[in-house]
Amino acid sequence: MTSIPVIDFSLFTSHPEECARQINDASKDIGFFYVKNHGVSQKSIDRMLKCTQSYLTKLPLSSPPYQSLDPEHQTQGDLKEYEDDLSRLANEVLQCLALALQIPESAGGRHFFGKSHDWDGPMPTTLRFLHYPPQDRDPKSPLAGSHTDYGSVTLLIQKDIGGLEIQPSRTHKDALWIPVPIIPDAILVSIGDLFQMWTNGLLKSTKHRVTHIPQQLNRSRYSIACFLFPNDDIKLEPIPSPLITQKMRDEAIEFEKCRNMAAREYLAWKLAQTYDYGRIRKENS
Numbered sequence: 082m083t084s085i086p087v088i089d090f091s092l093f094t095s096h097p098e099e100c101a102r103q104i105n106d107a108s109k110d111i112g113f114f115y116v117k118n119h120g121v122s123q124k125s126i127d128r129m130l131k132c133t134q135s136y137l138t139k140l141p142l143s144s145p146p147y148q149s150l151d152p153e154h155q156t157q158g159d160l161k162e163y164e165d166d167l168s169r170l171a172n173e174v175l176q177c178l179a180l181a182l183q184i185p186e187s188a189g190g191r192h193f194f195g196k197s198h199d200w201d202g203p204m205p206t207t208l209r210f211l212h213y214p215p216q217d218r219d220p221k222s223p224l225a226g227s228h229t230d231y232g233s234v235t236l237l238i239q240k241d242i243g244g245l246e247i248q249p250s251r252t253h254k255d256a257l258w259i260p261v262p263i264i265p266d267a268i269l270v271s272i273g274d275l276f277q278m279w280t281n282g283l284l285k286s287t288k289h290r291v292t293h294i295p296q297q298l299n300r301s302r303y304s305i306a307c308f309l310f311p312n313d314d315i316k317l318e319p320i321p322s323p324l325i326t327q328k329m330r331d332e333a334i335e336f337e338k339c340r341n342m343a344a345r346e347y348l349a350w351k352l353a354q355t356y357d358y359g360r361i362r363k364e365n366s
């Protein structure tokens with residue numbers, strides 16, 4: 082695959098197996114897909130983007146380029162409506178992944194991942210509102226450096242200005258970066274590290290970054306990311322899918338060091354690495 086497929090998510094209601102097949106094909110290959118007809122109200126998306134714009138642009142430039150809100154303490158209002166729509170979509174995407182991975186009924190069937198992602202519980206699923214201010218700095222340095230997402234699945238909404246790029250090839254570090262266009266009314270979904278580990282690499286957590294669009298240097302960029310995380314104690318062991326064989330497990334040696342970790346520990350470990358990396362770079366510059 083050299084481009085990100087667009088999946089008509091109304092298939093989830095009419096033909097769930099077909100929806101699952103398309104999501105599976107994209108997740109095994111490029112690790113990213115768009116969903117349209119996703120049922121998240123455009124009105125609530127627009128309101129969220131408007132709030133992001135009016136709130137984040139008022140923060141001092143020294144603030145971090147993102148703010149995380151805590152949906153747990155929202156009981157009504159715009160954020161609540163958005164969060165309800167998004168959690169329904171997230172749950173349906175997780176059902177498609179369970180269907181595609183043929184999780185046996187005895188283990189929960191299509192609700193296998195829904196059970197480990199308890200949206201109302203104390204899990205660290207995060208909504209992140211991102212503002213990338215206009216650039217007067219070196220346009221060659223990316224707005225967000227190359228990374229994979231640490232959670233299970235990410236749902237992303239971007240406003241007007243592109244710049245997101247992905248590196249689908251995993252064979253060498255200088256492989257081609259391909260731009261991710263903004264498709265109006267579509268939500269971008271990506272597979273995170275946890276799914277890659279749970280499936281011994283069958284599903285792909287793909288590197289991505291945000292770069293400058295030269296014609297847009299003087300404009301702010303906004304996006305809203307929802308990073309799905311499972312409950313803290315979920316292990317990073319292979320899941321019960323007949324598609325994940327012992328051979329794949331033997332080959333997935335890069336995941337071995339994380340095998341005994343629970344999801345929360347992995348998150349803390351990744352954050353510590355990122356933080357240390359940032360600190361070391363700062364100290365050496």
Ligand SMILES: O=C(O)CCC(=O)C(=O)O
Pocket residue numbers: 209211225230237239245289291303304306
């Ligand atoms: O802002 C974007 O478009 C992507 C941000 C991202 O990849 C992240 O925060 O993990």
Ligand SMILES: [Fe+2]
Pocket residue numbers: 228229230289
């Ligand atoms: Fe990301």
